[in-house]
Amino acid sequence: AQPAAPAPISAPLRDLEIGQLNFLHTTDTHGWLAGHLQEPSFSADWGDYISFASRMREKIEEQGRDLLVIDTGDRVEGNGLYDSSKPKGIYLSEILRHQHIDVITSGNHELYQHNTSEAEFLTTVPNFRASYLASNIDIYHPVTSELVPLAPRYRKFTTKNQGIRIVAFGFLFNFNGNYNNTVVQPVEETIKQAWFQEAIQMTDVDLFLIAGHVPAHSSEYRAIYREIRKFRWSTPIQFFGGHEHIRDYAQYDSKAVALASGRFMETIGFMSIDGLSTSKQPDTSSNPVFKRRYIDNNLFSFYHHTGLDHDSFPTEKGRNVSRLITDARRALRLDTVHGCSPRNLWMSRVPYPHADSIYSWLAKEVLPDSLKDENRGSVPAVAILNTGGIRFDVFKGPFFQDTAFIISPFSNKFRYVKNVPYEKVQLIIEVLNKQKKVLGAPREDVASLDSLAPPEKLSHSSGALSEQESMAAVYGVASHQVPLISRRDDDSIIPGYTTKDDAGTDGDDTIHFPVSYYEVPNVFQALLSADESSPPETVDLVYIEFVEPYLALAAKFARLDADIPKESEEYMPSMGMTELIIDWVQKHWKCE
Numbered sequence: 001a002q003p004a005a006p007a008p009i010s011a012p013l014r015d016l017e018i019g020q021l022n023f024l025h026t027t028d029t030h031g032w033l034a035g036h037l038q039e040p041s042f043s044a045d046w047g048d049y050i051s052f053a054s055r056m057r058e059k060i061e062e063q064g065r066d067l068l069v070i071d072t073g074d075r076v077e078g079n080g081l082y083d084s085s086k087p088k089g090i091y092l093s094e095i096l097r098h099q100h101i102d103v104i105t106s107g108n109h110e111l112y113q114h115n116t117s118e119a120e121f122l123t124t125v126p127n128f129r130a131s132y133l134a135s136n137i138d139i140y141h142p143v144t145s146e147l148v149p150l151a152p153r154y155r156k157f158t159t160k161n162q163g164i165r166i167v168a169f170g171f172l173f174n175f176n177g178n179y180n181n182t183v184v185q186p187v188e189e190t191i192k193q194a195w196f197q198e199a200i201q202m203t204d205v206d207l208f209l210i211a212g213h214v215p216a217h218s219s220e221y222r223a224i225y226r227e228i229r230k231f232r233w234s235t236p237i238q239f240f241g242g243h244e245h246i247r248d249y250a251q252y253d254s255k256a257v258a259l260a261s262g263r264f265m266e267t268i269g270f271m272s273i274d275g276l277s278t279s280k281q282p283d284t285s286s287n288p289v290f291k292r293r294y295i296d297n298n299l300f301s302f303y304h305h306t307g308l309d310h311d312s313f314p315t316e317k318g319r320n321v322s323r324l325i326t327d328a329r330r331a332l333r334l335d336t337v338h339g340c341s342p343r344n345l346w347m348s349r350v351p352y353p354h355a356d357s358i359y360s361w362l363a364k365e366v367l368p369d370s371l372k373d374e375n376r377g378s379v380p381a382v383a384i385l386n387t388g389g390i391r392f393d394v395f396k397g398p399f400f401q402d403t404a405f406i407i408s409p410f411s412n413k414f415r416y417v418k419n420v421p422y423e424k425v426q427l428i429i430e431v432l433n434k435q436k437k438v439l440g441a442p443r444e445d446v447a448s449l450d451s452l453a454p455p456e457k458l459s460h461s462s463g464a465l466s467e468q469e470s471m472a473a474v475y476g477v478a479s480h481q482v483p484l485i486s487r488r489d490d491d492s493i494i495p496g497y498t499t500k501d502d503a504g505t506d507g508d509d510t511i512h513f514p515v516s517y518y519e520v521p522n523v524f525q526a527l528l529s530a531d532e533s534s535p536p537e538t539v540d541l542v543y544i545e546f547v548e549p550y551l552a553l554a555a556k557f558a559r560l561d562a563d564i565p566k567e568s569e570e571y572m573p574s575m576g577m578t579e580l581i582i583d584w585v586q587k588h589w590k591c592e
Ligand SMILES: Nc1ccn([C@@H]2O[C@H](COP(=O)(O)O)[C@@H](O)[C@H]2O)c(=O)n1
Pocket: 028, 074, 108, 109, 112, 243, 244, 245, 386, 387, 388, 389, 390, 410, 411, 412, 438, 439, 440, 441, 442, 546
């Protein structure tokens, strides 16, 4: 039997403020359409979200107002539901298509691989026919090889109830890591093109809607904002963004704002706008009022915001999609248990190299035990991996097939160059870690190093944990950080997002107490087959292939004689990181 999603914990909530035009927004879902099976706060699945959007639409349309649904890309790579099927994504695209989405765009993850962008072009674009927009992405047509837009550049439409006339675009940030079957045009060039200029100079527009896989605060969005304002100095502009995996809200001026809605199906972003002109009332001087809310993706929040309950909330379609997800997870055996983790391992809730850092675990335990190329015998090696390739935490308890793909979804292999002076390897690592964040795990809301006392050891000796202790264990904070909970009816305050954005600190729907985050380096290293007491003179420089272009540059800077990638070869060709982790867990983490 598959584990059921944990029931959400009741918590005090801030309400949504419905406006004339309303939006629900997802971004960077990365395959997490089953929601989080180990975290109650994010336990709703894509089927529940379909019910939520549908019930919200009913509620909003009853008032003669409008609702639009937006998704801004990175739907793929990051979860067993996408990455473990062969070919990847066959279940995901079937599940995804059941949500009605009004504007949908591509992220960078849709474009890293040849087959991913082709699947986008051949399946997802047709599935979301009128809604998929690609203002700055072209693809070489799989049949004709002609360079064509991935999807229409923009669309103009009028909302059903209010008659709000919208011109919508779909952008990707200035990404250059795409496979060579696609072309991403820099935003600053796209906005000079004739079609864009015509679109922004159209009359009879009540709102410009820019959806994109672009950070809310970014030079790309600023460039679009400036270009529109050259001609339309007072038309309201609503941006939706993503890519940074954070909750964020940017105010460009009193009539132009941007919302980013987190990552991994943790957040459903909500926006409302009041005071827009419409086709019915075109001449009203537009003085828009914007409201934003970051909804924790769980049924407790969904029931609250729709005013419904366990019986009245789900729609038939939503229930069917939840069933599709359960069936897909079963077919993919995502609940197979490979072992049991004795502790939580964090990406950014503890500093690196803390004993509970997931990177420390990989560097000190997994890689030295398992990353070995038989052809290299006992030659010592240093392995360099990007922290951004490790995507999530490991929770104490069962380690599922899904967990392996959640923490390491990419099919990246290992490569190496021989005979590299150890000192040069250290210099290369230093150079890589001085670069801006290109390889590192994305996270901006970083606490100062002093703000968190070292996690204390929990005492299990007395049997059952106190409420404070179990929350501390689940959320990876010291138990003295969990406030004594003052109960208000059934509501308790639990740790979670406490977002600070351009509009203040009241954006989250659920009132939480904060969790600490620490910045992590771009790359981390593991020493393999070596006596740790004295560093070897020369080593095999092993690296995960994603870092290759960055490593090649850093190696030049360090004046390494070897030419990367010309002189590098595959290392341990039979294994990628995901298989290596599964193998290690099976051998080392027995369940009691
Ligand atoms: N094959 C890959 C692809 C990506 N990465 C890492 O992901 C980062 C980008 O992820 P976003 O969700 O923020 O777009 C990228 O910077 C790499 O760190 C990877 O490791 N392997």
